[in-house]
Amino acid sequence: MGDTDRKLFVLDTNILLHEPFAIFSFQEHDVVIPMTVLEELDRIKDSKRDVARDARVAIRALEALFKDATPDEISEGIPISRDKGSTGHIAILADFELQETIKAFADKAGDNRILNATLYLQNKRAPREVILVTKDINMRLRAKGAGVRFVEDYRSDQLIDDVQYLTKGFQQIEGDFWSNVDQVESKNLAGRTYHTLAREPFEPTYLNQYVIDDDSDFVGRVAQVDADSITLQDLSRERLMHRRAWDITPKNIYQAMALDALLDPDIDLVILTGAAGSGKTLLALAAALEQNIEKNMFDKIIVTRNTPDIGESIGFLPGSEEEKMLPWLAAVTDTLEALHKNDHCTEGSLKYICDKANIQFKSINFIRGRSIQNAFVLLDECQNLTASQIKTIITRCGEGTKIVCSGNLAQIDSHYLTPVTSGLTYMVERFKNFEGSANIHLNGVVRSRLAEYAEENL
Numbered sequence: 001m002g003d004t005d006r007k008l009f010v011l012d013t014n015i016l017l018h019e020p021f022a023i024f025s026f027q028e029h030d031v032v033i034p035m036t037v038l039e040e041l042d043r044i045k046d047s048k049r050d051v052a053r054d055a056r057v058a059i060r061a062l063e064a065l066f067k068d069a070t071p072d073e074i075s076e077g078i079p080i081s082r083d084k085g086s087t088g089h090i091a092i093l094a095d096f097e098l099q100e101t102i103k104a105f106a107d108k109a110g111d112n113r114i115l116n117a118t119l120y121l122q123n124k125r126a127p128r129e130v131i132l133v134t135k136d137i138n139m140r141l142r143a144k145g146a147g148v149r150f151v152e153d154y155r156s157d158q159l160i161d162d163v164q165y166l167t168k169g170f171q172q173i174e175g176d177f178w179s180n181v182d183q184v185e186s187k188n189l190a191g192r193t194y195h196t197l198a199r200e201p202f203e204p205t206y207l208n209q210y211v212i213d214d215d216s217d218f219v220g221r222v223a224q225v226d227a228d229s230i231t232l233q234d235l236s237r238e239r240l241m242h243r244r245a246w247d248i249t250p251k252n253i254y255q256a257m258a259l260d261a262l263l264d265p266d267i268d269l270v271i272l273t274g275a276a277g278s279g280k281t282l283l284a285l286a287a288a289l290e291q292n293i294e295k296n297m298f299d300k301i302i303v304t305r306n307t308p309d310i311g312e313s314i315g316f317l318p319g320s321e322e323e324k325m326l327p328w329l330a331a332v333t334d335t336l337e338a339l340h341k342n343d344h345c346t347e348g349s350l351k352y353i354c355d356k357a358n359i360q361f362k363s364i365n366f367i368r369g370r371s372i373q374n375a376f377v378l379l380d381e382c383q384n385l386t387a388s389q390i391k392t393i394i395t396r397c398g399e400g401t402k403i404v405c406s407g408n409l410a411q412i413d414s415h416y417l418t419p420v421t422s423g424l425t426y427m428v429e430r431f432k433n434f435e436g437s438a439n440i441h442l443n444g445v446v447r448s449r450l451a452e453y454a455e456e457n458l
Contacts, residue, residue: 006028006029006030006087006088006128007029007030007128007129007130007131008029008030008031008032008121008125008128008129008130008131009026009029009030009031009032009131009133010031010032010034010093010114010117010118010121010130010131010132010133011023011031011032011033011037011133012037012114012132012133012134012135012136012139013036013037013040013041013044013110013114014134014135014136015133015134015135015154016037016041016054016055016058017041017044017051017054017055017058018054018135018154018386018417018421019154019386019388020054020055020057020058020061020388021057021058021061022154023061023062023065023080023090024061024080024081025154026080026088027080027081027087027088028087028088029088030077030088030089030090030091031080031088031089031090031091032090032091032092032093032117032121033062033090033091033092033093034092034093034095034113034114034117035092035093035094035095036095036110036113036114036117037114038059038062038092039110040110041055041058041059042055042059045059054388065078065080065090066078066092074091074092075091075092075093075094076091077089077090077091078090078091093117093121095113095114095116095117095120111136111139111142114132114139115132115139115142115143115146115148118130118132118143118148119146119147119148122147122148122149129149129150130148130149130150131150131151131152132148132150132151132152133152133153133154134151134153134154135153135154135421140153166273166409166425166428166429167204167206167209167428167429167432167439168273168439168440168441169208169209169210169257169271169428169438169439169440169441170209170210170211170212170254170257170440170441171202171205171209171210171211171212172212172213172214173211173212173213173214174213174214175213175214175215176213176214176215176216176218177211177213177216177218177220178216178218180201181197182198183197183198184196184197192233192234193233193234194223194231194232194233194234195220195231195232195234196229196230196231196232197229197230197231197232198228198229198230199225199226199227199228199229199230200228202222202230205222205225205230206222206225206432206433207222207223207224207225207432207433207434207435208221208222208261208267208435208437208438208439209221209222209432210222210257210440211232212237212253212257217236217237217238218234218237219234219235219236219237219240219253219256219257220232220233220234220235221233221235221260235260237253237256240253240256240257240259240260241253241256243256243259243260243263245259245262245263245283245286245287245289245290246285246286246287246289246290246294246339247286247339248282248283248286248339250283251279251444251446252443252444252446254274254278254440254441254442254443254444255278255279255283255442255446257440258270258272258279258280258283258440258442259283259286259287261438261440262283262284262287262404263287263290263291264438265297266436267402267436267437267438268397268401268402268403268436268437269394269402269403269404269405269431269434269436269437269438270284270402270403270404270405270437270438270439270440271382271404271405271406271424271427271428271431271437271438271439271440272284272404272405272406272407272439272440272442273406273407273408273409273424273428273439273440273441273442274408274441274442274443275408275410275442275444275445275455276408276410276411276445276447276451276455277445277446277447277448277451277452277455278442278443278444278445278446278447279442279446279447280406280407280408280442281335281378281380281406282335282338282339284378284404284406285335285336285339285378286339287376287404288301288357288376288378288404289301289339289353289357291376291402292357292358292376293353293356293357297376298374298375298376298400298401298402299358299373299374299375300357300358300359300360300374300375300376301357301358301359301360301375301376301377301378302360302362302372302375302376302377302378303359303360303361303362303378303380304361304362304363304364304367304377304378304379304380304393305364305379305380305381306364306381306382306384306385306389333350336350336353336354337350364385364389364393367392367393367396370396371396371398372396372397372398372401373398373399373400373401374398374399374400374401375400375401375402376401376402376404377393377397377401377402377403377404378403378404378406379393379403379404379405379406380406380407381406381407381411382405382406382407382422382423382424382427383407383408383409383411383412383417383419383422383423383424384407384412384413384414384417384422385422385423385424386414386417386422386423387423387426387427388423389423390405390423390424390426390427394427405424405427407422407424409422409424409425
């Protein structure tokens with residue numbers, strides 16, 4: 001590991017918890033894993049935390065790399081990959097031996113030992129670039145304060161640089177839509193109207209992206225994308241605004257577009273983003289009840305969400321799995337009550353609807369390994385999930401299943417995620433060209449004037 005052209009990356013524990021195979025992202029550079037990181041992974045792998053599985057995956061990946069290496073090779077470094085293009089090496093540093101050589105921090109807490117190891121390597125390997133990679137913002141600040149010259153976040157999982165560039169699922173054209181169109185070819189197929197136009201004015205454009213304008217009633221959805229042209233399905237704004245699902249009608253055009261996607265049988269995945277109170281859960285649940293009870297399109301409705309401290313807390317709650325999940329799914333039960341608030345007996349209505357629609361409240365931990373057929377799946381609070389967790393859930397969906405993923409990127413509770421590395425952001429970017437998915441960002445807060453004011457001014 002002596003080539004001065006290659007960078008030397010020191011990985012913090014949270015990198016391997018966030019992405020267990022992160023070591024393979026540094027194929028052309030060298031990686032050092034401090035012994036402290038292995039000790040922390042060892043403590044976490046046996047815990048009841050939701051990252052325990054990721055810790056075990058990371059440990060297995062490291063074991064597969066080092067299983068035939070001698071102690072000297074482990075400390076000196078072995079090739080990360082056997083690929084011809086890979087020149088990087090990976091080593092384990094016995095950082096507990098460094099207390100005598102470098103004393104930036106006197107105590108032996110995990111973070112401090114990792115910082116000591118980075119400073120030791122920085123001095124020993126000069127003039128090579130030694131870079132500490134961590135997702136902990138405070139760790140990055142402490143490292144810079146201690147004299148670590150290069151500190152970075154882990155960015156290989158980042159598909160966009162800033163969340164403001166995340167596609168919203170619709171384009172808003174200034175003025176009147178038709179005044180900007182020079183040439184159009186229109187046709188009717190099975191009672192639907194399609195317009196084929198030049199692609200360039202709509203770039204960037206994606207399948208199932210909506211197109212709206214400021215002045216007229218035009219609403220379209222991208223049905224086909226070719227090299228030089230796009231085909232829009234013409235959707236009447238008036239018809240969309242008067243569409244009903246479980247006696248709910250849209251309050252704005254953004255909700256109307258979301259409801260259109262939720263009720264479309266050709267769309268298997270709907271991603272709803274937006275501020276608190278924009279109607280994400282309400283619309284999803286109304287569409288689920290409408291299609292399950294009125295149209296018999298699904299056998300059941302499965303409602304789930306990420307529960308950050310599920311390992312420690314769920315066992316202490318009384319009752320069955322569903323009863324344990326109810327505190328976390330209060331947002332959904334509140335929405336159910338809101339949909340039936342005018343019924344003669346709300347409580348009786350809720351019990352009848354839950355039985356009739358076969359609504360099941362499930363923990364995300366028990367989704368793994370299942371195959372979900374003919375179900376409407378509502379995955380709430382997606383912003384707290386990693387990309388690998390999102391993949392685990394979506395790959396469970398079998399024939400006849402529709403999944404709705406909703407979340408608010410301004411309300412991330414996870415220690416390891418930011419708006420640009422959230423699984424919700426990852427999913428929006430990865431599925432934008434998939435013909436069976438639609439993504440809508442709901443603008444505006446419709447919960448109450450109080451909620452709207454709070455969203456804008458606090």
